[in-house]
Amino acid sequence: VLEMAQHPVRARMCGFGEKDRRPLDPPPVVRLRVRGDDGRFLNSEDVDIWKFVVSATLWAPNSENDRSIVINPNTLPGPIPMYQSSSSVMSLTEPVKVRNLVGTTVSNAYLLKDENDHLNIFFIFHDLSVRTEGRFRLKFQFTVIPSEEDPRAFVEAVTWSEVFEVYSAKSFPGMTDSTELSKAFALQGIKITIRK
Numbered sequence: 001v002l003e004m005a006q007h008p009v010r011a012r013m014c015g016f017g018e019k020d021r022r023p024l025d026p027p028p029v030v031r032l033r034v035r036g037d038d039g040r041f042l043n044s045e046d047v048d049i050w051k052f053v054v055s056a057t058l059w060a061p062n063s064e065n066d067r068s069i070v071i072n073p074n075t076l077p078g079p080i081p082m083y084q085s086s087s088s089v090m091s092l093t094e095p096v097k098v099r100n101l102v103g104t105t106v107s108n109a110y111l112l113k114d115e116n117d118h119l120n121i122f123f124i125f126h127d128l129s130v131r132t133e134g135r136f137r138l139k140f141q142f143t144v145i146p147s148e149e150d151p152r153a154f155v156e157a158v159t160w161s162e163v164f165e166v167y168s169a170k171s172f173p174g175m176t177d178s179t180e181l182s183k184a185f186a187l188q189g190i191k192i193t194i195r196k
Contacts, residue, residue, distance in 0.1 A: 026176060140158065
């Protein structure tokens with residue numbers, strides 16, 4: 001069973017530059033609970049997690065429209081300058097499509113204790129940013145990495161974040177305090193920014 005352990009609430013848009021990253025706040029975290037053949041949940045430490053991955057994509061709030069790709073507005077044809085001659089030049093370059101969700105969009109599995117000291121399988125997305133402002137949600141898909149014995153990969157489970165808001169720089173209300181779950185992960189060596 002794939003479920004959200006921590007939903008993002010908000011972020012400041014990071015725009016179309018490559019250096020200015022504004023991570024989702026708090027960082028999205030997905031939990032995996034594995035059922036045995038008898039239908040009961042297995043102890044997390046008894047599960048071989050090394051081939052488990054979860055990928056994240058960006059969607060509209062209605063969960064029907066993928067918002068992972070956007071056109072970079074800097075590549076759109078601009079106004080054509082007026083020249084002395086009567087000839088004009090039309091741009092033949094296509095607008096450039098870029099990822100709207102930037103950062104590490106795939107997480108491997110971590111066996112970690114949560115804020116209540118319970119051991120679980122987690123997937124942590126600590127550096128996801130969104131280029132454009134608006135309301136979005138994240139779709140997370142769990143897959144087992146294929147092997148020589150079983151070379152096909154399938155989406156085994158899916159979960160969705162709640163809707164969150166990405167703000168422009170002027171309207172961004174600021175970062176929230178770090179959650180207890182994020183603090184627990186940081187104490188176990190996970191690279192997560194902690195705010196007091």
